[in-house]
Amino acid sequence: MIDRIWLYRGVLAGVLSAVAGACLAASGDMAALPAFSAQAPASSPVTPFAPPAESSMPTDGFGKSAKLGEQIFTHTQTFAGKYVGNTLNCASCHLDAGRKADSSPLWGAYPLYPAYRSKNGHVNSFAERLQGCFMYSMNGKAPPLGDPVLVALESYAYWLAKGAPIGEKLPGQGYPKLPAPAQKADYARGSAVYAQHCALCHGADGQGQSSGGQTVFPPLWGAQSFNWGAGMGDIQNAAGFIKANMPLGLAGTLTDQQAWDVATFMDSHERPQDPRFLGSVEATRAKFHDSPHSMYGQTVNGQVLGASGSR
Known part of the structure; x- marks a missing residue:
């Protein structure tokens, strides 16, 4: 049987081939000031973070957990159905299996936790942040801490974030913040x-x-x-x-x-x-x-x- 993940991606690939491709613009940042220079730092493009290629996912025990996390992420109802109350998948809002910049990618979220969240008024672990996704976005119930579903999702996020700096904002993290509209939204x-x-x-x-x-x-x-x-x-x-x-x-x-x-x-x-x-x-x-x-x-x-x- 064809793996469901590749079937899902194949469907999306068919859609994408029927429309024009999108272009993503790289963000810019200030280059480091050369030693002993009195000149203002020159700007240079920041290389966007790139998660590891799927082909590099390990096949050991950790890799199996990360692979399960990917399957849960792309087919949440199938692999974590007892915690899901609607027909959405995690990948419905976090595109390309949590890889795509500017769609709240997993590699952008994982390095930012633990963090204080005003939504629940305390410091959240990454696992607790995932619990909230099940409660709200999936309209379901939170898997208990330590549940294999949460561990697998954490494993997948950790692997995607390999090499990302901890606690720093990266281009493409979260969703872009648009300026206020010229006219009141209607x-x-x-x-x-x-x-x-x-x-x-x-x-x-x-x-x-x-x-x-x-x-x-x-x-x-x-x-x-x-x-x-x-x-x-x-x-x-x-x-x-x-x-x-x-x-x-x-x-x-x-x-x-x-x-x-x-x-x-x-x-x-x-x-x-x-x-x-x-x-x-x-x-x-x-x-x-x-x-x-x-x-x-x-x-x-x-x-x-x-x-x-x-x-």
Whole structure:
């Protein structure tokens, strides 16, 4: 049987071959000042971090754990289904099996932990950060610390980050932060952008597409998407991801304004309830969503978002 991972990549390769390739721009940084020089440092391009080639993954006990982590990452429902509550995979938002810059790559996240997170008010280990992904983005439940699923994902992330500096920001980590839009982000304009650039893959109803029981293009709202506590529910995060990565194979072709507008449209639809729900939408918004970048608790098309989200 053809390995599911290569089947998944083959599907994406077919999509990518049908559209124009994307170009990624390398970031710049200041070169080191030469010794005894009074001259200002000259700028030189920073070489983007490159994770190790898949062919170099070891085959020993650690390598087997890392390989399992890759399988969990790309086919999360299949390999970690008891912890997943929707049809997404980790790779739905962290593209190219967690390798792609500007789509919150694993090699960019691993070296930044342990770190304090305001989301839960304490220092998180990388394993605890992964637990949050299952709770929010996967709308599921957190694997216990030490669970083989978490260990495998940590192993894969550790291997991808081989050679990356610890605790330093690297080009391509996380999602890009777009400047504020020239015009206030608008639902109606976003709807038009979605119909023109997104619906072909994600469906007019936002429910995505699957093939052979495997999600190919993820649902963007509704019961099978991420819940209200997920990072992609923040319009700023979604706009940065969309600008850098969407449409698939045509990254960077949307304007900043279009990215903000379509992110607002996407995040203005109902989805599963925030697991931190405090008993009312008002209290939950005040505690966790008091931000202009969150649509939770806002009224759109006569509906209070979050009021009908299932728990």
